Amino acid sequence: MNALHEQFVTEARDLIRRATDQLIALERYGASDEAASYVLRALHTLKGSAGIVELPAMSITLHAAEDLVAGLREGTLVADSDIIDAVMACLDQVSHWVDEFEAAGVLPFQAGEDGRAMAERLRSFLTNAAADPVAPASREPAGSAGELPSWIARLIAAISSMPEPPGHATAILYEPAVGCFYNGDDPLQLMRQVPGLAACHIEAREPFAALSEIDPYACNMRFQALSIAEREDISRIFRLVPDQVRLIGIPRQALPAANAAQPSLALVRNVLEAQREMLNVPGRKADLLGCIGSAVRAAANALRYGAPPELAEAVLRGGALATAQQTPAPLLEALEQALTALAAVPSTLSDTRLGQPQARATNEVERAADRVLRVGAAKVDALVNLAGELVVAKNALARSARRVEQELGGTEISRAVERDREAIERLVTELHGAVLQLRMIEAAQLFRSFPRLIRDVARQLDKKVALVTRGETTEFDKSIMDRLFEPMVHLLRNALDHGIENPEQRHAAGKPETATISIAASRAGDRLLIEVADDGRGIDPAAIRKRASENRLLAPDELDALTDEQAIDLVFSAGFSTAPALSDISGRGIGMDAVRSGIEQMGGRVALESWKGIGTTVRLDLPTTVSMSRIMLVETGGQLFGISMDAVSETVRVTPDRISRVKKNYGVILRERVVPIVSLAERMKLPERARDQAAPRLLVIVESAGKIVAFEVDAIRDRLDVVLKPMQGLLEGVRGFAGTTLLGNGQVLLVLDAKELLQ
Amino acid sequence: MTVHRTEAGVIILEGVCPVEDAEPLLQMLQRTPKAALDWTQCERMHTAVLQVILASGIAPIGRCGDTWVAQWVAPGLHKAAGD
Known part of the structure; x- marks a missing residue:
């Protein structure tokens, strides 16, 4: 993909997004000249760019959309939902093509036909409008x-x-x-x-x-x-x-x-x-x-x-x-x-008819999310990683500098090394901060797809909803946004499906027919707060208790002991769903618990407040950046533990004959050093697995603060980048652990604190 | 040259006739609109060449060496010329 194509992809996505926003405005507030002109300009520019990169299918589709929007602007057409739907479907199609074009450099084979079909669909609105002078597109033959x-x-x-x-x-x-x-x-x-x-x-x-x-x-x-x-x-x-x-x-x-x-x-x-x-x-x-x-x-x-x-x-x-x-x-x-x-061949034919329907090969290119900043996000990520490694190298330099100080303390060279170390440390810290700042994006980027989502879902459910967003300029790390998007979609869908009543119910309850969903982002120190609020029916604690008891989530006496707030909190439990029937929108019972685990995985918290008849507010409290640590996953005594990779100097497999016994302890000679062997299972007071005495032993060499120990483990499972959470609640006072993290399967993993382990 | 004219005045298309052959062929046909056109040696012709033949309204001689044209174009051509 050359620079021209890259620019086209970036520009096209931007134009599609803006046109979509304005289309929603058009639908909500009627066809204002300004909004229609804006959409028209966006479509026109997009059509022109598609022509330049030689994507005729895209051009003909957009041309038809342009005609339609021109009709809206001139008042020969009314901006009803069907027309807006059609133009949005066209933009969806174009957006899909842009993704394919980015991935493959060309449009799929059927693009020409799809584009023509789409153009005809769009033009049919024009021909249906009696006053419109545009000649009808020739129709495809349908019946006889x-x-x-x-x-x-x-x-x-x-x-x-x-x-x-x-x-x-x-x-x-x-x-x-x-x-x-x-x-x-x-x-x-x-x-x-x-x-x-x-x-x-x-x-x-x-x-x-x-x-x-x-x-x-x-x-x-x-x-x-x-x-x-x-x-x-x-x-x-x-x-x-x-x-x-x-x-x-x-x-x-x-x-x-x-x-x-x-x-x-x-x-x-x-x-x-x-x-x-x-x-x-x-x-x-x-x-x-x-x-x-x-x-x-x-x-x-x-x-x-x-x-x-x-x-x-x-x-x-x-x-x-x-x-x-x-x-x-x-x-x-x-x-x-x-x-x-x-x-x-003798002239007898079988009855088999020609033309068995063949499944059309949909080369479904995975819909690439909008990942482009001004610079490709991958390049920024590479920079962030390098800055991270520089921090590690800086720490190593500090160790070397200390050794110089110990051995050559007071000399000129030792003072020079110390002075340079300080300068480098300061610069590296600043660099790291500045690089992380590169990935900071504004909340507006997270919010921008929500108006469309809310519009489409509300239309599907026959509800009237207005979206209010606040704090669009709040900054946070792009990696947070990437992980936040899905939980936010769950929350909004839940609000639309379960929270918001239909217009009749709202009318009967004395509320305005159009419900309001508000999303607000703000910073509190180094935390990001996101609030999603609706003015719907709220959550009824009694209904939650009833559902929880039906689903046998808790025993009756446990349920009775819950306060209303605790009962409402049950919506975050796995397998909980308050909707009486499953719907397309939400209510598969996976929504809210997925939200909570998603948020907690990135080191955040979710709180929910609800008032029956008044509405529900969900508060997300998140870090503004994700601080990652790299850990090694080891198994011992049937349990998994994490060990920070920073502390692991190597892993070795040794045969029993290399292990020597010194009094009550075992040791192995590695690189001319005697390294004591400690069974991790024994250290963690877990039952040791029976094993073949002749089999090689797996050792993880952990080094910290000048000490070295070989921990014997049963297996090494994986290496992971994780977000470490400090030990909280009951575990707060427990020593020997650096923190916990959630694994992909929802399991809580204890990460060992190497320094304390070596004590 | 894949298009040429014999001394007897027969225009002959030979081998693969590219787009550039359209112009000389047109000139020959303009000079001698009733000339016989032999396309049996033509292995493959460009659309532009075919267009000149169609526009001239003549029926070339023999089976076209370009088998696709022989199968799908020539029958209509002979019929039209014969009408």
Whole structure:
């Protein structure tokens, strides 16, 4: 991806986001000239950029959206939800393409067709508006042959003159651009590649001028064709000229019924010959495998439908070989043999019809989240990591400096080392702080997708909701935002689904019909506070108790002992759901406990307050940066422990003969040092596992404050970056641990304090 | 040159006829619109070349060496020219 493409991706995402915001404003406050003009400008710029990076599919789609929004601005259309939905769907599609373009550098094969379909959907609003002068887009044929354009009917007639018509077909209308020859296009070459061609008609788009006045380099041709190949394979051929081609699915009933009484193999032979032709086109390297694939499919389909089954099998085998060897030769050979065999086949056909529906391969590119700052976030992360390592190196320098001080104390060199160490320490600390500051982003970035989310979900639930955000300029680390997004979505969905009443209920309760959800961000020292509040029905502690007892979350006497606040807190328990029926929006009973564990994993806390009939407020208290530590996960006595990687100097596996006994203690010689061996299980007062005395022992060498010990463990599981939480509550006074962390599976992991372990 | 004219006045397309052949072919046909056109030796033609043939309204001689054109274009062409 070159700089131009990168810039396009960044700019496109920004434009899509802004257009979406303004669309929501349009819907909520009516079509103000300003909002509509804004959307229009954004769409126009986007269309222009798409043209520059040569994504015609995107251009034609956006062009249609632009027409629609222009209608809104001029007042010929009303900004109702359906129209806003349609334009948003268009932006979603474009956004999806931008993701694909970023990932693959090209749009998916079906983009041209999808874009055209989307454009037609958008244009249908224009044609429905009676006052609008824009000519209706030609409609796709839907039902009977009577509705088919005459050129398609003509092509079908051409097939039905063959004894055996196909079961399904796609009509192709290809009108190459006038200047296409100058772009190096050869339309005929594209047509040659169309798989499963069953009929073809070539004509002049405008009647040819007299021979003396013809410009031989202005393309004035129109190609009309019918193919029985998969539509996807056809659109792949035309992927670079989606604006010049239309694919129209021919409904099965529009095709003449098969005449089983007069079976013939002419069509099958035609299809096979066409594939052979296509494969023989020279100079095809880039899409050779795609060609082989579509040729195999078209040929095998045709053979299945009108020939002995073993011929289709042979073609499939030939295709597999061709794909493996990356040359069409084996497939060509198979086609040749099939053609020869067909000549000898008795004219009885199987009943198998052509065109089994094939699952359309959705090359679903994982939807890349918006990860671009001004600089790619990965580069910033790399910088943050380097700064972190610099801090570690700085600590090592401090140790060396101390040694210099011990051995050469009072000398000039020792003072110089100390002076430089101090300077470096100060600079490194400042650098680390400044680099972390790079990742600071404003809360507005977190909030920006919520208006759309709330709008869509509220519409789905037939509720009226307004969103209020405060504290958009509050800064926090991007890694917090990345981890905060999902819990926030859960919270908002919960508020919309469970908290907010529908307009009738709100009316009956004497509340305004439009509910309010507010999100506020603020800083308190080095903590980030986020508050999500709704003015919905609130949580009823009695209902929570009832549900908890039904779900057997707690015993009846335990439930009775809870205060109302404690009862409300039960919504964070795993497997709790207050919605009477599961819904699409939330209420799978995984929402709130996922929120709590998500927040706690990054060292935060969640608190919930609710007043019945008045509303609910969820408060998130988070660090503004995530401080990570790297730990080694070890297993001993059947339990997992973490050891800070900073303290681990190495891990070794030694055979028992290398272990020597000194009085009651064991030791091993490593790098000319006697290192005492301590069983971690014994140290943690855990039962030791019975083991084979001859088996090698696994030792983790821990070094801290000048001491060294080899801890014997049963296994080393993993190395992890974790956020360490200090020991809290009951564990507060327990010694020997640096803190706890949550593992991915929700298990609490105790992280050992190396310094105390060595005491 | 993949397009040339014999002494007998027959225009011959030979081998792979690229886009550049459209102009000389057009010039030949402009000078002699009723000339016979032999495309049996043409292995593959560019759209621009085909366009000139279509625009001229003539029916070339024999089976087109470009098999795709022979299969999908020529039948219509002969019919149109014969009408």
